[in-house]
């Protein structure tokens with residue numbers, strides 16, 4: 001398992017949060033870009049060791065080198081396609097072979113598809129469900145029992161503001177994020193008193209490649225006001241605090257909090273009628 005370059009002189013270890021154990025080692029999926037890379041930077045800044053997972057090994061190695069040089073961290077890299085059925089298991093087996101224990105799991109990797117359901121390939125949906133739902137569930141299932149044995153653990157599941165309502169034109173994506181939010185809330189109650197806490201991060205639009213790609217193909221997306229688009233660094237900083245304090249749901253940013261609250265206090269028929277009206281105006285509903 002490759003490591004990013006170390007800086008030669010190491011600083012003294014920071015005080016521990018977990019008694020005898022050092023600050024927990026964090027596994028971040030989708031760490032090569034966007035919110036995942038910022039989450040990795042945030043955990044490294046606070047002195048955690050890391051395992052960085054995504055497909056782009058070169059980007060992961062560059063990030064690991066950056067983190068090891070800037071902070072007193074040991075960042076390991078595992079390149080894997082997590083949309084493949086054996087992806088998460090192969091990562092966990094590599095960790096076991098090297099005796100690496102994970103105290104904090106960040107299930108961040110995810111993809112989106114925008115446009116009419118009927119115009120999208122079944123393979124694309126399969127990939128989205130495999131990554132956004134199956135990989136996240138598999139990592140949680142593999143790593144949670146070890147956290148329970150040690151009576152400490154944190155799981156950060158990256159959902160979305162899309163989790164709070166159906167979104168015509170992003171139907172499978174919104175449904176996958178509703179799954180993530182529901183799973184997180186169930187586990188949060190199941191795990192009370194165990195020392196393991198689970199957090200759902202529900203960002204609205206955030207300035208990453210995901211949004212850049214949607215914007216590149218859509219004038220509707222380009223016309224969205226910039227105050228609605230969050231800075232991934234700020235999202236990651238808030239997510240770190242929520243994860244470590246064991247908060248169950250985090251919706252970063254006031255406009256997103258208002259939108260999430262609106263979707264929860266109104267009847268479902270009204271919420272889907274409004275999102276349906278909005279989606280039908282968007283240019284991505286016209287053609288792919």
Ligand SMILES: NC(=O)c1ccc[n+]([C@@H]2O[C@H](COP(=O)([O-])OP(=O)(O)OC[C@H]3O[C@@H](n4cnc5c(N)ncnc54)[C@H](OP(=O)(O)O)[C@@H]3O)[C@@H](O)[C@H]2O)c1
Nearest residue numbers: 030032033034035054055056082110160205206208209210
């Ligand atoms: N940006 C937003 O507006 C927004 C809003 C709400 C929620 N989110 C959620 O936030 C999470 C991160 O999104 P982002 O905006 O940061 O996206 P991004 O910039 O596109 O980054 C996605 C990350 O996932 C990895 N990834 C994609 N497919 C993968 C696969 N098959 N196997 C392993 N890793 C894979 C990518 O790395 P490789 O390509 O190297 O594999 C990359 O590191 C997602 O779950 C997304 O749904 C984003």
